[in-house]
Amino acid sequence: DTGVSQDPRHKITKRGQNVTFRCDPISEHNRLYWYRQTLGQGPEFLTYFQNEAQLEKSRLLSDRFSAERPKGSFSTLEIQRTEQGDSAMYLCASSLGDRGHEQYFGPGTRLTVT
């Protein structure tokens, strides 16, 4: 099964360090999304790619966050100078199209900033 995969599954880092997460979407999906999920909340949209183009970024995504999707395949999400408030589950999803198309989610990367 070639579902959405994310790496690493867990990351513990000290405040001020940089971290990078990877997402591998389903191969034929050209849409890719990053979400952040905190305890007791639903996923909050962070950013969206159509192929390699980053078309939308949420205001939640401060300048310390950057995402890329080179060649329209896998994507990376980098957080620079991590803060304790960045602790959350970071979810990646992919889809074949917009609106009526379901999103397929990866298992997430749980980030803990100490």
Place this chain on the structure above:
Amino acid sequence: AQSVTQLGSHVSVSEGALVLLRCNYSSSVPPYLFWYVQYPNQGLQLLLKYTTGATLVKGINGFEAEFKKSETSFHLTKPSAHMSDAAEYFCAVNTGGFKTIFGAGTRLFVKA
């Protein structure tokens, strides 16, 4: 602006009892509506979706939901709960383009 409200952050039912998870949305255009389920330490999995057509939608694992435009609701039901249904459930709405808005979730507990 679109939004989703899930009534009840926690719902507890006995095994074999009816499951009812409530979802209300706000949208100025016809919405596409989704229910996802999340098991611990896993991503979200689609249970069912409403796009157009029949307002009663059947999903996986015996779940179904009914789109009621007049009530702006999309409640999720299952006639008989199983222990394996214990999880977090998220209602979501899409009113155009790529952005899907998720509710805060309802955690379902199933008692033996």
